[in-house]
Amino acid sequence: MSDSTDLQAEAERNFAERIANNPYPGRGLVVGRASDGGWLQIYWIMGRSAQSRNRRFVVEGSTLRTEPVDPAGIDDPSLIIYEAMLERPGQFLVSNGDQTRTLHDGLADGLSFEVVLATREREPDATNYTPRISALLDLSGGSAELRLSVLRANRTDPGETDRFTSQFAPPPVGLGLGLTTYEGDGDPLPSFRGEPLWFGLGGSAEELLDRYWSGLDEGNRVALAVKRIDERGQSSELWVRNEHG
Numbered sequence: 001m002s003d004s005t006d007l008q009a010e011a012e013r014n015f016a017e018r019i020a021n022n023p024y025p026g027r028g029l030v031v032g033r034a035s036d037g038g039w040l041q042i043y044w045i046m047g048r049s050a051q052s053r054n055r056r057f058v059v060e061g062s063t064l065r066t067e068p069v070d071p072a073g074i075d076d077p078s079l080i081i082y083e084a085m086l087e088r089p090g091q092f093l094v095s096n097g098d099q100t101r102t103l104h105d106g107l108a109d110g111l112s113f114e115v116v117l118a119t120r121e122r123e124p125d126a127t128n129y130t131p132r133i134s135a136l137l138d139l140s141g142g143s144a145e146l147r148l149s150v151l152r153a154n155r156t157d158p159g160e161t162d163r164f165t166s167q168f169a170p171p172p173v174g175l176g177l178g179l180t181t182y183e184g185d186g187d188p189l190p191s192f193r194g195e196p197l198w199f200g201l202g203g204s205a206e207e208l209l210d211r212y213w214s215g216l217d218e219g220n221r222v223a224l225a226v227k228r229i230d231e232r233g234q235s236s237e238l239w240v241r242n243e244h245g
Contacts, residue, residue, distance in 0.1 A: 004172050011175055011198040018197060020215040024048070024185040027096040030199045031135045031146060032176020039137055039144075039229035040176060040201050041094045042212055043084050046220045055080060056242040057223040062087045064094075064225050064238060069245040079123055079130075085225065090140030090233045096133050096181060097123065099151075103134060113147045114165050121161045122153045127188040129153035133179040139233030144170040148179055148196045166196055174202040209239050 018025055030042040045066065047053035054073040055066050064085035068074045074081070082098040093103050099120050106116030113136050123130040132151040137144070146168045154160040168177060177196040182189045201208060205228040213224045222243050229236045 004175075007172065007175055007198050008200065011200040014178075014197045015199055015215060018180060018183075019199075019212070022184050023217045024182060024189070024220055025216075026130070026181035026189065027133070028178060028180040029094050029096070029133060029135055030176040030178035030201065031092075031094065031137050031148070032171040032199070032201045033173045034228065035174050035202050035204075037173055038231050039092070039139070039233070040205065040208065041085060041092060041135070041137065041227040041229070042176070042178075042201075042208065042225070043094050043096075044212065044216060044224040045084075045096075045222045046216065047222045048220060051075060052080060053222055053244070055222055056245040057084070057225050057240045059225075059238045059240055062227075062236050062238070064227070064240070066223070079125060085227055085238070087236065088140075090138065092137040092139075092227070092229055092233070092236070094135050094227075096130075099132050099134055103136065107136075113149070117149050117151060117163065117165070120151060122151050122158075126158070129158045129191070130189070131181050131191050133181060133192070135177075135179070137229070137233075139229075146170065146177065148177060150179060150192060152191050152193075168196075171198075174200065176201045205237070205239050209241055213241050 027045050034040045058067050065083045083100045086093045086104045103116050134149045136147045149165045152162050154162050178199045205226045209226045224241045226239045
């Protein structure tokens with residue numbers, strides 16, 4: 001088999017094992033190449049508590065953010081209400097927390113992806129210490145650059161943050177690289193470990209919205225978004241599906 005065929009098979013296994021047959025991968029993101037050569041970002045949120053499930057995605061122009069379905073049901077918005085996708089000229093960000101805004105503003109000030117994230121820590125939600133996962137698709141320099149990051153609690157001292165950043169060449173058409181916050185369900189929840197995973201991105205944005213939504217556990221899924229970006233990074237469009245509201 002060719003390397004591309006091997007990656008397609010790996011992507012299918014990852015989707016089956018890490019999403020479709022996994023009751024709780026938590027929040028997740030995938031960034032890569034669309035079937036027509038454009039670009040795609042996928043982001044989803046899940047929830048086990050009533051507060052986490054009391055959310056939906058809202059689109060404002062090119063921005064994706066979370067908001068409460070019932071504001072009265074949100075006790076602490078600090079880790080669950082945030083901008084999940086933001087854009088700068090030729091730069092497309094997606095993350096699972098308010099580090100999306102930190103990255104946006106830091107890049108605008110001329111700082112690098114890595115330097116900006118050095119100012120942030122894993123989430124402070126003991127005992128889970130949820131990782132912060134982030135990705136940047138940078139088309140501003142004429143050639144595509146893809147960076148992914150995990151900020152994760154140190155295994156021996158969760159007060160410390162271990163930082164993992166990867167930079168990849170443009171993925172093949174129909175494939176993307178992704179991260180999830182957790183490896184599965186548990187108490188505490190087991191944090192994502194290892195390298196970013198290959199996932200399939202074949203089909204239209206609407207077809208991917210259906211496929212990933214159907215793959216997420218019906219009892220835990222909350223919202224899913226797919227952003228389609230043109231090949232040169234000059235325009236984008238968002239599709240959203242919410243469990244509530």
